Amino acid sequence: VAETLGAKWNLTYQKIIFPQIFPALCSAAGLAAFWACGDFAISSILSDENISLAMVSKELVESYRLEAAGLLVWLILLLGLTIWFLFWRMANVFDRKSTN
Numbered sequence: 001v002a003e004t005l006g007a008k009w010n011l012t013y014q015k016i017i018f019p020q021i022f023p024a025l026c027s028a029a030g031l032a033a034f035w036a037c038g039d040f041a042i043s044s045i046l047s048d049e050n051i052s053l054a055m056v057s058k059e060l061v062e063s064y065r066l067e068a069a070g071l072l073v074w075l076i077l078l079l080g081l082t083i084w085f086l087f088w089r090m091a092n093v094f095d096r097k098s099t100n
Contacts, residue, residue: 023091030087037080038073053079 002012040054050056053076060069 019094022094026087026091026094030084030091033083033087034080037083038076 002016003009038054040052040058043052043055044058050059053072057069057072057076060066060072
């Protein structure tokens with residue numbers, strides 16, 4: 001409708017389409033960040049060294065140091081949930097701002 005009434009495509013995207021898809025993009029980014037915090041499969045393919053907390057915790061589990069691995073897993077979970085919450089909060093703040 002906006003393009004029919006003479007609006008340019010970039011204005012339509014900026015004012016109509018982007019505010020509608022931004023919360024979904026933030027949710028997807030938060031979920032991807034949560035997954036990436038605890039992922040060790042791709043990191044172990046890309047590098048032979050321990051370059052992430054998930055790889056260190058995997059190594060600790062493999063060497064039966066379960067207490068230390070459990071602590072790192074809780075830290076990874078807390079970090080992932082914090083990042084997911086930040087993306088979720090950003091989507092909610094933007095959603096409230098765009099409706100005003």
